[in-house]
Structure formats: C-alpha cells, structure tokens
Amino acid sequence: MTTRVYGGCVEPGGFDLDDDIEAIKCPECGGEAYERYWEACEAGSINQYHTIRCTECGHEEGDLPDDSDDYDLAHDAELDEIIAKLGY
Numbered sequence: 687m688t689t690r691v692y693g694g695c696v697e698p699g700g701f702d703l704d705d706d707i708e709a710i711k712c713p714e715c716g717g718e719a720y721e722r723y724w725e726a727c728e729a730g731s732i733n734q735y736h737t738i739r740c741t742e743c744g745h746e747e748g749d750l751p752d753d754s755d756d757y758d759l760a761h762d763a764e765l766d767e768i769i770a771k772l773g774y
C-alpha cells in the first residue's frame with residue numbers, strides 16, 4: 687500500500703511513500719493488533735515510523751505522533767478499509 691503525499695515535500699507534485707500494515711498478535715494481551723510501518727515527509731526529509739496498536743486492549747507502542755486525536759480518526763478510517771479488504 688502506498689500513500690501519495692502532496693505539498694511540503696522534497697519533490698513537488700507528490701510521490702509514493704511506503705505505508706504497510708499487518709495484523710499481528712498484541713504483545714500485551716495476545717489479541718488482534720496492527721503493526722504499521724510508514725514513511726512521512728517532514729521538514730524536507732523522509733522519516734520512517736513503526737507502531738503497534740491493539741484493537742482489543744488499546745495497547746500502543748512505537749512512534750506515536752503528538753497529534754494523536756487527528757491521527758486516530760484517520761488511522762481508524764484506514765484500518766476499517768483494510769479490515770474490510772482482509773475480510774475481518
């Protein structure tokens with residue numbers, strides 16, 4: 687999966703960044719969690735991130751953004767789509 691980014695980046699016009707997510711076992715409760723790797727363009731450079739979020743106990747770890755409220759909304763919408771595709 688790729689995310690196209692426009693504006694504020696090194697390359698004008700947008701380009702593809704890595705954005706991969708997979709279902710894993712939660713390290714805390716053993717329930718269904720999602721591990722995500724993605725790249726973000728910040729301050730003119732590409733940064734790589736990695737997070738684990740559990741859908742059952744709410745456990746989170748990794749590179750969590752400061753604006754978690756906005757992030758949660760976008761992330762959940764994206765997750766729903768992915769879950770639907772996976773057939774969960």
Ligand SMILES: [Zn+2]
Binds near residue numbers: 716
């Ligand atoms: Zn959990």
